[in-house]
Amino acid sequence: MQVTEGQLVAPEGVRLALVAARFNDLIVDRLIAGASDALRRHGVEEERIELIRVPGSFELPLAVQQVADAGRADGIVALGAVIRGGTDHYEHVATECTKGVAQAMMxxxxxxAYGLLTVDSVEQAIERAGTKSGNKGADAALSALEMIDLMRQLEA
Structure with missing residues (x-):
C-alpha cells in the first residue's frame, strides 16, 4: 500500500495567516502565541506569518475567505474562543463560525486549520490555551503545515 501524508516541516517560502478573534482575547492571545511559536519551531520564518484580527469568532469565516481568495497565504489558521453563557448565543456563533470556516476552505x-475553542467555561478555555490540555493554537498551526505539505504532494 502506498501512503501519502503531509510532513511537519515548513516548505521553503511558505506563508501562513493567523486569523484571530479579538473577543475573549485573554484566551485567543495565548492561542496566537502557541500557533506562532509552533510555526517558527517548524521552520516558518517570522516575516512569513501574518496576523489578521477580527472582532469576534463570528467574523472569522469572512476574513478567512478573503485571505484565501487573495492568495495571501498558503495556509490559514483560524483562532477564536466561544465560551458558553446563559443564552443560545454560544450555539449560533460556534455553529456558524464552524460552517463558514469549512465553506471557505472548500x-x-x-x-x-480550525483553532476555535468551543467550551463551557473560562477554565476549560485556559486549559486548552496552554495549560493542562496543551495549546490548541499550536495544534491547529501544525495541522495547517501538514495539510499544506499534503496538498502539494497531491497536486504533483
Missing part, C-alpha cells in the same frame, strides 16, 4: 482550496 471553496478556496486553501488549507484552513
Amino acid at each position: 471553496a478556496s482550496g486553501v488549507p484552513v
Whole structure:
C-alpha cells in the first residue's frame, strides 16, 4: 500500500495567516502565541506569518475567505474562543463560525486549520490555551503545515 501524508516541516517560502478573534482575547492571545511559536519551531520564518484580527469568532469565516481568495497565504489558521453563557448565543456563533470556516476552505482550496475553542467555561478555555490540555493554537498551526505539505504532494 502506498501512503501519502503531509510532513511537519515548513516548505521553503511558505506563508501562513493567523486569523484571530479579538473577543475573549485573554484566551485567543495565548492561542496566537502557541500557533506562532509552533510555526517558527517548524521552520516558518517570522516575516512569513501574518496576523489578521477580527472582532469576534463570528467574523472569522469572512476574513478567512478573503485571505484565501487573495492568495495571501498558503495556509490559514483560524483562532477564536466561544465560551458558553446563559443564552443560545454560544450555539449560533460556534455553529456558524464552524460552517463558514469549512465553506471557505472548500471553496478556496486553501488549507484552513480550525483553532476555535468551543467550551463551557473560562477554565476549560485556559486549559486548552496552554495549560493542562496543551495549546490548541499550536495544534491547529501544525495541522495547517501538514495539510499544506499534503496538498502539494497531491497536486504533483
